[in-house]
Amino acid sequence: MLDLYKNPALKYILFCSLYISEGLVVALTSLIIILYFTDKDISISTATLVGGIASIPWAIKFIFGPTIDFFGKYGRKFFIILGGITGTISISLLALIDPKTSIIPFTIFLFLGHSGVVLLDVTTDAWAIQSTKLTERGKVNAAMFTGLFAGTGFGGIIFAYIADYYNFEFVFITTSILIFISFVFALFVKERKIVIKRKLIKPLLIKEFSKANTQLISLLGFVFSMNFGMLRFVIPEFMTNVLSLGKTQTGILTSIYPISIVVGAIIGGTTADKYGRKIVLYITLIGLLISSGLLIIVNTWEKLAIIYAFIGLFTGASGYSAMQALTMDITNPKIGGAQYSFLASIANLGGIIVGMVSGSMVLLLGYNRYFLYTALTVGITLLILYFVKETYKHKGK
Numbered sequence: 001m002l003d004l005y006k007n008p009a010l011k012y013i014l015f016c017s018l019y020i021s022e023g024l025v026v027a028l029t030s031l032i033i034i035l036y037f038t039d040k041d042i043s044i045s046t047a048t049l050v051g052g053i054a055s056i057p058w059a060i061k062f063i064f065g066p067t068i069d070f071f072g073k074y075g076r077k078f079f080i081i082l083g084g085i086t087g088t089i090s091i092s093l094l095a096l097i098d099p100k101t102s103i104i105p106f107t108i109f110l111f112l113g114h115s116g117v118v119l120l121d122v123t124t125d126a127w128a129i130q131s132t133k134l135t136e137r138g139k140v141n142a143a144m145f146t147g148l149f150a151g152t153g154f155g156g157i158i159f160a161y162i163a164d165y166y167n168f169e170f171v172f173i174t175t176s177i178l179i180f181i182s183f184v185f186a187l188f189v190k191e192r193k194i195v196i197k198r199k200l201i202k203p204l205l206i207k208e209f210s211k212a213n214t215q216l217i218s219l220l221g222f223v224f225s226m227n228f229g230m231l232r233f234v235i236p237e238f239m240t241n242v243l244s245l246g247k248t249q250t251g252i253l254t255s256i257y258p259i260s261i262v263v264g265a266i267i268g269g270t271t272a273d274k275y276g277r278k279i280v281l282y283i284t285l286i287g288l289l290i291s292s293g294l295l296i297i298v299n300t301w302e303k304l305a306i307i308y309a310f311i312g313l314f315t316g317a318s319g320y321s322a323m324q325a326l327t328m329d330i331t332n333p334k335i336g337g338a339q340y341s342f343l344a345s346i347a348n349l350g351g352i353i354v355g356m357v358s359g360s361m362v363l364l365l366g367y368n369r370y371f372l373y374t375a376l377t378v379g380i381t382l383l384i385l386y387f388v389k390e391t392y393k394h395k396g397k
Contacts, residue, residue, distance in 0.1 A: 011136075011143075012143040014186060015124060015140060015147070016147035017183070018144075018186060020182040021120060021179045022147075022148045023150060023258065024151045024152075024179055024182070025087065025179070027153075028091070028172075029054055029055065029110070029114070030152075030232045030236065031156045031159065031251060033051050034233055034240070035160070035240065035247055035250065037050070039168070040100045041100075042099065044237050044362070045363065046359075048356060048357070048358050050106070050107050050110070051233055051356075052357075053111060053356065054114050055355065056111065056352060057111065057114045057115040058118055058344075059345050060345055061121075062342040065122050065342060066335075066341070068119075077186055079120070079122075080124065080183055081183065082119060083119030084116065084117075086113075086115065086116030087114075088176045089176070090112035091172055091175050092172060092173055092176035094110060094113070095169040095172040097109065124144070126340065128140055128328075129331055130333060139269050139270060139273060140269075141265070141321050141328070142265045142269025142270065145265040145316065145321060148320075149259065149316065149320070150258070152261075156254050156258070157252055159171045159175070159251065160247050160248050163251075164248045164251075204332060204335045205335060205339060208330075209339075214330055218343055218346045218347070221344075221347025221350070222347055222349060223350060223384060224318070224319050225319070225347050225348060226353075227292060227315070227381075229354040230361075231257075231374060233355060234359070239254065239304070243301050245301060253308070256305055256308050256312065257309070257315075260308070260311070260312025260313045261312045261313070264316025267321075268280055268320070269322070271322075272326075276390060277326040277390050278388065280317065280318070280322040281385055284314045285378055285381055285382050286382070287310065287317075289375050289378040291307055291314060295311075296368045326390065327343050327344075330391060
C-alpha cells in the first residue's frame with residue numbers, strides 16, 4: 001500500500017485524480033446538458049433549471065461532511081468508493097432516459113450522479129485537511145483543482161466530440177466509465193483513520209461558526225461563486241445561439257475556461273503559500289472583475305476565447321486556490337469533514353441559486369446587462385475580503 005506520509009508527493013497525485021471525477025460531471029452538466037436540451041428543442045430556462053436542481057448536492061455538503069465524520073471508524077476510502085460507485089451507476093442510467101418525454105426521471109438520476117460525486121468530494125476534502133501541513137495547502141488545492149478543471153476542460157472537448165459524431169447516450173456511458181477510473185488510485189493508498197467522539201462534532205461546529213471571521217469567509221465564498229454560477233450555463237448557450245458555433249466548436253471553446261483555471265490555480269496556489277492569501281486574492285479578483293465586465297464587447301469567437309481565458313485564469317488563481325487555502329486555514333482538523341463541508345455548501349449555494357435562474361435572467365436582462373452583473377458580484381467579493389482576517393503567516397513574517 002502507498003503511504004502519503006512516507007511519500008508526500010503522492011498526495012498531489014491522489015487528490016488530483018479524485019477531483020477529476022468532479023470535473024467530468026461539471027462538463028456534463030454545464031456543457032453537454034445545454035447542448036443536449038438545445039438539440040431536443042428544450043428551452044434554456046428549463047435546461048438551467050434542471051442543471052441547477054441536479055447541482056443542489058453541492059449546496060448540501062453539510063449533510064455529507066458530518067456523516068463521514070460521524071462514521072469515522074470506516075475511514076475516508078469507504079466513502080470515496082461508495083460515492084464513486086453511486087455516481088458511476090447514476091450517470092450511466094441517463095443513457096436510457098429521454099429528457100423530452102421523461103424530464104423528471106432524467107433530473108433525478110442526474111441529481112443522484114452529482115450526489116455520489118459530492119460524497120467523494122467531501123471525503124477527499126476531509127482527507128486532504130487531515131494529511132496536509134499548512135505550508136502545503138495552497139499547493140494541494142492547486143493539485144485538486146487542476147484535476148477538477150482538467151476533467152472539465154478535456155471532458156468537455158471529448159464529450160462534445162462524441163455527441164457530435166456519435167450520440168449523447170454514448171457521452172453518458174463514457175462519463176460513467178471515466179468517473180470509475182478516477183477513484184481507482186485511492187484503493188492502493190494506505191489510510192490513517194481518525195475517530196472523533198461523535199458527541200463533540202456539534203459543539204465544535206457551533207464554536208467554529210460563532211467566530212466572526214468564519215462567518216465572513218462563508219459570505220466571501222457565497223458571493224464569489226455567483227460569478228461562476230452566472231457564467232456556467234449561459235456561456236455555452238451564448239456560443240450556440242448567438243455566435244452560432246457547432247457542438248465540437250462549443251466544446252473546444254468552453255474548455256478554454258477550465259484549462260485556464262488550472263493554470264491560474266497553480267499560480268495562485270504557489271503564490272498564496274509564499275506571499276499570503278489576501279494579497280493574491282486582491283490582485284486576482286481585480287483581474288476577474290475587469291475581464292468579466294469585458295464580456296460586453298464580445299461579438300466573435302476570437303474575442304470570447306481571449307476574454308474567457310483571462311476569466312478562467314483569474315478565477316483559478318483566486319477562488320480555486322488562494323480562497324480555498326484561506327478556508328482550510330480556519331478549518332478545525334478534528335471536524336475537517338463537517339466544517340469544511342459546511343463552508344463549501346454555503347459557497348456553492350451562491351453559484352447554484354443564480355445558475356438555476358441564469359437562463360431566465362438572460363431573457364429578462366439581455367446579455368450585456370447580464371455580463372455587467374457578473375462583474376458586480378466580483379466587486380462585492382472584494383469589499384467583503386477587506387474585512388476578512390488572514391490567519392496564515394507566510395514566509396517573511
